Amino acid sequence: MTARTYPQGVPCWIDTEQPDVEAAVEFYAGLFGWTCEDVLPPGAPGRYLIAKLDGQDVGGIGSAQEGAAVWSTYVAVDDADAAVQRLVDAGATVRAAAADAGEGGRSAVLTDPEGAEFRIWQARRRLGAQVANLPGAWNFSDLHTPDPGAAIAFYEQAFGWQVDDIGFGMMIRRPGYGDHLDATVDPGIRARQSVLAAPPGFEDAIAWIASAAPDEPPHWHVSFTVADRDRTVVDAERLGAKVLSESDTQWTRTALIRDPQGAEFTASEFTPPAA
Numbered sequence: 668m669t670a671r672t673y674p675q676g677v678p679c680w681i682d683t684e685q686p687d688v689e690a691a692v693e694f695y696a697g698l699f700g701w702t703c704e705d706v707l708p709p710g711a712p713g714r715y716l717i718a719k720l721d722g723q724d725v726g727g728i729g730s731a732q733e734g735a736a737v738w739s740t741y742v743a744v745d746d747a748d749a750a751v752q753r754l755v756d757a758g759a760t761v762r763a764a765a766a767d768a769g770e771g772g773r774s775a776v777l778t779d780p781e782g783a784e785f786r787i788w789q790a791r792r793r794l795g796a797q798v799a800n801l802p803g804a805w806n807f808s809d810l811h812t813p814d815p816g817a818a819i820a821f822y823e824q825a826f827g828w829q830v831d832d833i834g835f836g837m838m839i840r841r842p843g844y845g846d847h848l849d850a851t852v853d854p855g856i857r858a859r860q861s862v863l864a865a866p867p868g869f870e871d872a873i874a875w876i877a878s879a880a881p882d883e884p885p886h887w888h889v890s891f892t893v894a895d896r897d898r899t900v901v902d903a904e905r906l907g908a909k910v911l912s913e914s915d916t917q918w919t920r921t922a923l924i925r926d927p928q929g930a931e932f933t934a935s936e937f938t939p940p941a942a
Contacts, residue, residue, distance in 0.1 A: 673743035686736060909924070
């Protein structure tokens with residue numbers, strides 16, 4: 668099996684920090700069918716588990732250090748220390764300096780100029796999410812920001828991203844990512860997207876950007892693919908979550924969900940237009 672790898676500038680990993688790790692594991696296992704593996708040694712301060720779907724890494728669940736439960740998004744970099752300096756020069760603020768995460772890799776926590784937190788990941792043993800865009804796995808992360816223009820200027824400088832207005836959304840592309848996927852884990856990506864009449868450049872799509880609501884703090888929001896939005900809503904409520912809203916578009920049926928400890932995410936059912 669070919670391992671999924673991530674070029675610099677591509678979101679590569681997500682995790683959630685939760686006050687009660689066992690309760691979070693129970694919720695997400697029940698909702699998405701995950702199994703979880705402890706990766707910190709006994710006696711370590713806190714816990715960190717790798718969530719898996721059919722044996723493949725999909726994300727992490729860790730102990731909350733402070734504040735409410737939240738989902739975080741990591742962007743791949745070749746050199747975490749060099750990336751921190753580059754990001755600071757572009758206008759980012761360091762929240763946690765680059766540090767090793769065991770043998771898995773090296774990471775740092777930053778905020779963009781509008782205050783949205785993001786993380787960077789220099790992969791070593793942990794290459795990033797090994798399955799994506801399948802039911803129960805990460806779909807996309809979306810930047811919700813009060814000033815999309817300023818955010819675009821920052822991230823274009825920071826990571827070389829390009830942003831396209833495709834009518835129904837602002838698509839973030841990392842040029843060349845489609846070539847990487849085609850050469851590694853997804854050799855049929857362009858043919859498949861052609862059948863679906865996907866927007867031009869969609870093979871390079873890595874994220875989305877949207878204007879934050881008036882009372883919404885800037886943040887990176889995580890979406891998961893689900894096979895059936897309505898079934899997921901029922902299951903989430905049964906497991907103790909709150910469904911905040913539902914929405915249907917030409918391409919998706921989604922639900923915004925707050926998990927039992929307060930972390931919000933979107934469940935997204937892919938419903939492409941009929942050919």
